[in-house]
Amino acid sequence: NxxxxxxxxxxxxxxxxxxxxxxxxxxxxEYMYWYxxxxxxxxxxxxxxxxxxxxxxxxxxxxxxxxxLKKQNFLLGLxxxxxxxxxxxxxxxxxxxxxxxxxPQHFGDGTRLSIL
Amino acid sequence: xxxxxxxxxxxxxxxxxxxxxxNHSTISGNEYVYxxxxxxxxxxxxxxxxxxxxETNEMASLIIxxxxxxxxxxxxxxxxxxxxxxxxxxxxxxxxxxxxxIFGKGTKLSVKP
Numbered sequence: 001n002x003x004x005x006x007x008x009x010x011x012x013x014x015x016x017x018x019x020x021x022x023x024x025x026x027x028x029x030e031y032m033y034w035y036x037x038x039x040x041x042x043x044x045x046x047x048x049x050x051x052x053x054x055x056x057x058x059x060x061x062x063x064x065x066x067x068x069l070k071k072q073n074f075l076l077g078l079x080x081x082x083x084x085x086x087x088x089x090x091x092x093x094x095x096x097x098x099x100x101x102x103x104p105q106h107f108g109d110g111t112r113l114s115i116l
Numbered sequence: 117x118x119x120x121x122x123x124x125x126x127x128x129x130x131x132x133x134x135x136x137x138x139n140h141s142t143i144s145g146n147e148y149v150y151x152x153x154x155x156x157x158x159x160x161x162x163x164x165x166x167x168x169x170x171e172t173n174e175m176a177s178l179i180i181x182x183x184x185x186x187x188x189x190x191x192x193x194x195x196x197x198x199x200x201x202x203x204x205x206x207x208x209x210x211x212x213x214x215x216x217x218i219f220g221k222g223t224k225l226s227v228k229p
Contacts, residue, residue, distance in 0.1 A: 004159075033216065035219075040221070041221065042203065042218075042219030042220050042221055042222060043160065043217070043219040044219070045216050045217075045218075048216060058216065090159050090160070092159075092160075092217075104150065104152075104162035104165065105160075105162065105217060106162070107159030107160045107161070108159050109157075109158055109159045110157075110158070110159055
């Protein structure tokens with residue numbers, strides 16, 4: 001049972017380059033999220049998705065795009081990477097609450113991205 | 117902004133109980149208290165959550181005050197592997213944007229031999 005898998009685990013980019021981070025979950029979760037974490041800080045939500053084909057902006061969406069073409073995958077794209085986007089990126093997923101108790105988010109182990 | 121207040125750091129002796137406090141004085145009636153932890157270089161790990169009753173699972177216990185303005189996470193027998201940053205988060209009981217987690221800076225718990 002893999003849970004939430006993020007690829008790649010590490011990447012170094014030059015300013016202006018583009019790349020896509022992949023998040024895959026095998027738990028049939030409806031909701032998926034992308035967060036970033038900077039040194040000494042908590043996680044901040046970039047974008048999220050409430051289901052296949054839907055995406056929405058989070059707290060810090062600028063400079064990022066996302067797509068949810070398949071239920072199990074959530075992609076985070078950087079069209080033109082900037083040094084300010086150097087961070088650790090975490091993906092998470094969970095099921096929709098049944099109306100009684102929402103299920104907790106399950107996180108991947110992160111992608112460490114450096115922009116030079 | 118995070119809706120919770122936690123101490124920046126705490127120490128605990130190995131084998132003793134670790135009691136991590138959290139203040140959430142503005143919590144709403146439909147908001148749950150969630151606890152996650154993050155061990156160095158790993159993704160956050162869910163620990164426990166509750167609404168108003170005390171909760172216990174295989175990892176920890178959660179004690180919520182009667183007025184729900186504060187709570188305490190208890191690790192009954194802390195081990196060195198429990199060294200981590202612990203996040204207390206309040207969130208509504210439904211998904212979507214309203215249900216997203218807002219992480220503060222958490223409490224850095226150091227378990228010492």
